[in-house]
Structures are given as structure tokens and as C-alpha cells.
Amino acid sequence: MATFELDPRLEADTFPLADLPLCRALLMNDARYPWVVLVPRVASVSEVFELSQEEQAQLWQEATQLGAAMKEAFQGDKLNIATLGNVVSQLHIHLVVRYTDDASWPAPVWGNGTPKPYELAQQGERREQLLAQIEGLSL
Structure with a gap:
């Protein structure tokens, strides 16, 4: 049975935050946005439908609870939730708090501007803010 390993590109672009029941939570190294990446700690998975039904439910619980907490804590106008995987095929979900006056609005953050x-x-301050949100979740 294969073991979970974080894709080297995700590892290079993020800082570790915490391990949730299913996902590893990572802080994206882009200070323009409050941005967390959730990576299910399941080996060799690139699509949500490849997870078991229980894992899918846990993934969405983690994403929606953390996303809601982030939007409130950072007083965002919108929360973008996305699974792209065109460059990094390992299943991961982006949670990005957006503001109507941010540099990329209303376009997506990907390929828009320079990180x-x-x-x-x-980074330490943002990590502390996010860890406080993670600790308050009921997962």
C-alpha cells in the first residue's frame, strides 16, 4: 500500500499549518491573499471522486468549515474554493479569501499578477491567525 507524500511543488510553494482529520493544511506563500491549501493525506489521489464516500464527506466538512472561518476572520467579500490540478495533479483544494478591491478582482488569482x-x-502572524481558526473547528 502506498503512503501519502506531499507533491514537491506544493511543498515548495507552501508552509505547513496543521494536520486535520483527513487533510494537511498548508499556507500558500503569497501574502496578497489569506490562502490555504488542503491536501487529503491519501496516497495517489488526483480527483475527489477517487476518495471514499466517507473521505469525500470529511474533505468537504474540512473545506467548508475552514473556509467559513477564514472568510469571517479575514472579513472577506468572497471565498474562492477550487480544485484545479492541471499543474500539480495531487488532489488539493485551494481556499482563498477575496476582496472586491484586491489586485486580481474579479478574475481568478491563478496566473494573475506576481505572487x-x-x-x-x-508569515508567522498569518500562521497564528490561521491556526486559531483551525483550532476552533469541530471536525
Whole structure:
């Protein structure tokens, strides 16, 4: 049986936050947006339908609860939830808090503008904010 390994491209573009019951939560290294990536810790999965029904339910519970908490905490206008997988095929879900005045609005964040990597202090602050949201979830 294969074991879960995080795709090296996801590992290079993110910082670890926490392991939820199913997913690894990662902070995307782009300070323009509050942006979390959820990766189910299931080996060799690239599509949601490849998960068991129980895993699918857990995935959506984690995504919707964390997404709602993020939108409220960061006072966003919209929460973008997406599974693309065209570049990184490992199943992962993006949770991106958006604002009507952000640089990419109303277009998607992907391929729009230049990512702004976190400065160390800024990354620590964002991690703390997100960890507080994660700790408040009832998963």
C-alpha cells in the first residue's frame, strides 16, 4: 500500500499549518491573499471522486468549515474554493479569501499578477491567525 507524500511543488510553494482529520493544511506563500491549501493525506489521489464516500464527506466538512472561518476572520467579500490540478495533479483544494478591491478582482488569482512571498514576521502572524481558526473547528 502506498503512503501519502506531499507533491514537491506544493511543498515548495507552501508552509505547513496543521494536520486535520483527513487533510494537511498548508499556507500558500503569497501574502496578497489569506490562502490555504488542503491536501487529503491519501496516497495517489488526483480527483475527489477517487476518495471514499466517507473521505469525500470529511474533505468537504474540512473545506467548508475552514473556509467559513477564514472568510469571517479575514472579513472577506468572497471565498474562492477550487480544485484545479492541471499543474500539480495531487488532489488539493485551494481556499482563498477575496476582496472586491484586491489586485486580481474579479478574475481568478491563478496566473494573475506576481505572487508576493511572505516576510518571516508576516508569515508567522498569518500562521497564528490561521491556526486559531483551525483550532476552533469541530471536525
